[in-house]
Amino acid sequence: MIPKVDAAALARGDAQAMDHVRTGAFDTGFLLLENTALGQAAVARVIETYRAFFHLPPALKAKVDMAATGSNRGWGAAQSEQVDPMSNPDYKEFFDCGVTLAQDDPLAQLQFYAPNRWPEAPAGFRDVIEAYFDAACRVALALLSGIARAIGEDGDYFADKFAQPMALLRGNYYPARPGWAGDKDFGIAPHTDYGCLTLLATDGQPGLEVALRDGSWHPVQADPGVFVVNFGEMLEMWSNGRVRATLHRVLGGPEERISVPLFFNPTHDTNVAPIGSGKVILAGDHLSRRYTETYVHLHGQD
Numbered sequence: 167m168i169p170k171v172d173a174a175a176l177a178r179g180d181a182q183a184m185d186h187v188r189t190g191a192f193d194t195g196f197l198l199l200e201n202t203a204l205g206q207a208a209v210a211r212v213i214e215t216y217r218a219f220f221h222l223p224p225a226l227k228a229k230v231d232m233a234a235t236g237s238n239r240g241w242g243a244a245q246s247e248q249v250d251p252m253s254n255p256d257y258k259e260f261f262d263c264g265v266t267l268a269q270d271d272p273l274a275q276l277q278f279y280a281p282n283r284w285p286e287a288p289a290g291f292r293d294v295i296e297a298y299f300d301a302a303c304r305v306a307l308a309l310l311s312g313i314a315r316a317i318g319e320d321g322d323y324f325a326d327k328f329a330q331p332m333a334l335l336r337g338n339y340y341p342a343r344p345g346w347a348g349d350k351d352f353g354i355a356p357h358t359d360y361g362c363l364t365l366l367a368t369d370g371q372p373g374l375e376v377a378l379r380d381g382s383w384h385p386v387q388a389d390p391g392v393f394v395v396n397f398g399e400m401l402e403m404w405s406n407g408r409v410r411a412t413l414h415r416v417l418g419g420p421e422e423r424i425s426v427p428l429f430f431n432p433t434h435d436t437n438v439a440p441i442g443s444g445k446v447i448l449a450g451d452h453l454s455r456r457y458t459e460t461y462v463h464l465h466g467q468d
């Protein structure tokens with residue numbers, strides 16, 4: 167039901183890989199991606215690095231609490247994000263970092279390129295996360311090139327639209343589902359992602375569920391080193407609804423779980439209105455609206 171794509175085969179333009187990409191993008195809005203440049207060891211390292219951070223005492227994590235800032239860099243405590251207005255704020259914790267531009271770059275003032283905030287511990291945190299971030303952006307760009315070809319555009323169709331990507335790397339930490347959790351409480355409530363594509367690594371624990379067309383929830387599990395890829399609202403608009411941004415959620419279970427999504431979003435002034443429509447929808451405007459809606463500390467911000 168969710169196709170598995172070999173990244174190397176896709177890069178070669180292999181017909182079956184392109185077919186699987188089309189099915190994933192147009193049908194379920196999800197695919198699994200294996201055999202990328204990011205091996206199992208690199209994925210395990212980034213997951214264990216986030217795990218060590220989330221296991222720190224709350225007072226240490228609070229030193230990089232994003233709620234004390236006007237941006238979305240650093241630690242997000244439990245209940246600091248509400249992705250679904252019909253549900254309670256999520257019980258997960260998370261850590262966000264993004265692309266930072268040189269201080270004298272005029273775009274550096276935009277919230278999407280805000281400076282990252284790094285914790286003092288665990289040792290090596292920043293190096294591990296930054297190295298993974300760069301490698302994951304390359305994997306995402308290579309995948310987008312395959313997607314462009316699979317939908318009949320040139321392989322480099324997206325390349326210049328991601329020169330300064332509003333990319334955001336997140337570590338999600340789901341503790342075991344709390345005893346108090348009711349039917350409006352989720353690790354992450356049902357939502358669609360905001361951008362173009364999400365490249366998600368997990369520690370292998372199940373938990374992610376994807377909405378099928380009939381409204382039922384379908385579990386998706388991937389071993390470390392196999393990525394779950396899903397598509398977001400911008401690509402759905404951009405492709406005139408051909409690529410699907412599918413609802414997904416995590417209820418949470420008896421074991422803690424770590425997942426690491428890279429939200430791969432284009433440069434802020436990219437027009438993501440349907441190709442050929444003559445309309446203008448700026449990627450930055452869409453992202454900023456969704457950030458304001460979902461990060462509790464940014465509610466009400468323009």
Ligand SMILES: O=C(O)CCC(=O)C(=O)O
Nearest residue numbers: 338354374414416425427
């Ligand atoms: O943890 C997961 O499997 C999904 C996370 C997710 O949907 C998100 O962070 O947007």
Ligand SMILES: [Fe+2]
Nearest residue numbers: 357358359414
């Ligand atoms: Fe998501």
